[in-house]
Amino acid sequence: MNWTGWTRWFKREWRLWPEQRGSKRVGDSAQGRTQHPRQSPFTHLPYLLHETGLGLRRGGWMNWAAVSTVTVLLFLLGIGLQTSWQVNGLLQQVGSQLQISVYLRPDASVATVQLLVAQLPQISHVEVVGKDQAWRSLLKDLGAAEIAGANQGLESNPLVDELRIEATSPDQVPQLAQALGQINGVDEVQYLDQALKNLAQLNRGLNQIGLAVVGLLTTTAIAVISTTIRLIVITRQRDIEVMQLVGATKNWIYLPFVFQGIGFGLAGAAIAWGLILVTQTLFKHLLAQQSYLLQGLTAGLQLSLLQTIALPVSLVGLGVLVGLVGSILAVRRSVN
């Protein structure tokens, strides 16, 4: 086909384009001409994903800076959440018991104290744990091969005789503990309420520290993502300039950058979740090799089904939020 042929053919095709239909002369209908149908960007997901991928390719190693920061943030958040839930689980596990430990002075007679204890009400059970028995049990737990060798190392058994007393009702435990403490020959009284309080206090402290660390890291991650996206925007300045000149709207130009930010958040969440799973597996293996005493804790460390689901959902949620905020900040700066 020669040049005239092309022109004729193009003219025919040109007339078929929506803007030119019914128009005697091109441009005559410009005032009220038909615009391309404006469509929601979400109906063009393939285009947006393609542009997002293009941006990520341009980002190169900068992407890893953003993803690794989000990963560190989400890993610490995940570990913190998991630890907090596990400590709560432990508290509930041990909290179901009603045991009071009474430690006697070295010179006190077990039989005398036991007699006095038996006179107190609200006691359902008393068990005597002699210091030799406690020592053997401890050495067994610690894995010492020979008691004699351990004795030699410490010169003598450092433990004292203990009475393990079980109350009939949890409400009676504090009063009972107070009464037990006043018995002659009793050196120290410990009951789980106290231990629980200590553990709960420790948990609260850890939670507060964790919250502060997560807050700080969230700010850092937002700053890193924002800077990364800003750098990617700068490397794609020419594309953006051409897009602006050909009539692309701001949303259409900048939405792929927001998608990139969300991508960083999702990638960080996925890696963090993987690392947490690896950590959990390693911890379980480590615990399986430990003493029976520590293994007993595993029930309390087990996450519920809801928590197992909530953990990755939290990671993804915060990851997406951080990516969204970081990219929107970067894009706002670029638009302005």
Next chain:
Amino acid sequence: MAQTVSRSAVAANQSLSDPAPAMIEFTGVTKSYPGGQASLRQANLSIQRGEFVFVTGASGSGKSTLMKLIYGQEHPDQGSIKVDGQEVSQLAGDRLALFRRRLGIIFQDYKLLEQRTIAENVGFVLRAQGVRSAEIQKRLTPALQLVGLLDKASAFPHQLSGGEQQRASIARAIIGSPSLILADEPTGNLDQENALQVLRLLRQLHDFGITVMVTTHDLNLIKSTQFPVIQLQQGQLERLAEP
């Protein structure tokens, strides 16, 4: 009834007597740069629909600024610029983007995206406007065929000669079926043969009824046609010749 007929007749007469608004209308436009150098001083200009005009002037006289004022990249300090009846200086953001969809802009440096193929570069205009792939494909073939680059659709800009790149940028300018084409020194980087080829394309587009405005300092190019010339000199726009 008689009054109604009479009013209708008057309206019809008015409609017939009212000239169609000019495609480009500059009224008392002044544009200065921060250094104080003025590229336009109280300039007036009227370009009718379907016209083909050259704008010429010395280097640095403000030809590119004139173009930027028309497509809203720059705003005048004073005066009014109307394109297709629309006051350009009042447009910003998405309204400006929608306005630019009605224009086809051709640059001296082509402004092709290096990492995209010619087909992607040309289709990019419609893609950036949210047009569906099927519609883009429908328009891509005739646009590339018109500029003779259908066989180069899969090539990247750096694999093409300057003339071919400029033809690709023309295809990109026309794929959105604009009513006005602004070509800023389109032949500035081309040899005579390629320059004439580009000019021939622009004339073909003019034949379709598109208003075309070309800035150039190439007198040979201007002399090869009979189109009117607007000279930009000392901040004033003067129409030198009529066809």
